[in-house]
Amino acid sequence: MSEAPRDIENLIEMMAKLPGLGPRSARRAVLHLIRKRALLLTPLADAMHQVAISARECLNCGNVGVTDICEICASEKRGNGQICVVEDVADLWAMERGKAFAGRYHVLGGTLSALDNVGPEDLRIPRLLDRVATEGVNEVILALNATVDGQTTAHYIAEQLEGTEVAVTSLAQGVPIGGELDYLDDGTISAALKARKSF
Amino acid sequence: MSEAPRDIENLIEMMAKLPGLGPRSARRAVLHLIRKRALLLTPLADAMHQVAISARECLNCGNVGVTDICEICASEKRGNGQICVVEDVADLWAMERGKAFAGRYHVLGGTLSALDNVGPEDLRIPRLLDRVATEGVNEVILALNATVDGQTTAHYIAEQLEGTEVAVTSLAQGVPIGGELDYLDDGTISAALKARKSF
Ligand SMILES: [Zn+2]
Ligand SMILES: [Zn+2]
Secondary structure, eight states, X not given: OTTSOHHHHHHHHHHHTSTTOOHHHHHHHHHHHHHTIIIIIHHXXXXXXXHHHHOEEOTTTOOEESXXXXXXXXXXXXXXXXXXXXXXXXXXXXXXXXTOOOSEEEEOSSOOBTTTTBOXXXXXXXXXXXXXXXXXXXXXXXXXXXXXXXXXXXXHHHXXXXXXXXXXXXXXXXXXXXXXXXXXXXXXXXXXHHTOEEO | OTTSOHHHXXXXXXXXXXXXXXXXXXXXXXXXHHHTIIIIIHHHHHHHHHHHHHOEEOTTTOOEESSSSOHHHHOGGGOSSEEEEESSHHHHHHHHHHTOOOSEEEEOSSOOBTTTTBOGGGTTHHHHHHHHHHTTOOEEEEOOXXXXXXXXXXXXXXXXXXXXXXXXXXXOTTOOTTOOGGGSOHHHHHHHHHTOEEO
């Protein structure tokens, strides 16, 4: 792509690596930003610097926020004994948009995957087991994606919690096969949560 | 989207407005950047600031570069009497990737559009006519997209050049109906250029 000057080429290459973008959409996005550089490019760069400084991963649950312990973990109201386990923060946000869940979350940071060589120690699974043992938890809701890796991970966690007194449930009705939470509308997530079944 | 902290929400909203991104892919991209903030987010913000400072639109042709007159306009070698007229800089880059064109460009900055209320004075058409009159041009190659607006614009420019001694040609074979240049592979563009016909 040597047709653009080095600075611009460099920016396009960085943008092209973002999930959901490729070389073509990165070129379009960068040209759009250059055309409106005072209005868009400088403010966007500033917003990125701001987030680079302020963003934190919650030490308890893995949620993204601006404090070491996220607002949900810090809120007494959310301490109802339920923990909803999700793969990533986008799924947590999708659940929150659904406004159907009043407990806390646990963000695994991915799924177990033999193919990608991801084991339990690569995810936040040990920390989940700690929380279950110490946080007065009575229900763990497995809100993992309906993919093979998501369900393998759900089964692994359920096994680890066998013999404890914690109820292990999973989202049921409404999550399509192969579906990812973050693609679903809020009503679907809400219905799936209400119809959750024992795992 | 009140589930993310203000700074992060703000960044997601800005990213979601970029062409090719939407709210969902913006959330994914921002989470990805936050997870690797030292490695990706800060360098990306820096690259944006750099481009915001250095980027210029060529005063002659509308190409994007880091100088007031772009490298192509400044190069004696490219002054072969041909001007290739494109809608936007992404199309210019697509032509350059094709390595089939040795002349200069003229970037209109869009197309005529009755619907969007875009007239000739909103594009770089007056400047094109100036260049044709003063730059020793013998051929204007209309490399506009094969859309209704693209072809309307091509006809308008051809009309303006009637009565001059400049040959007006257009890309022919290989550009699919409704096709946009920036989507085509390099070979297709090269073939279309070689087979250009009188307009
Ligand atoms: Zn938390
Ligand atoms: Zn130029």
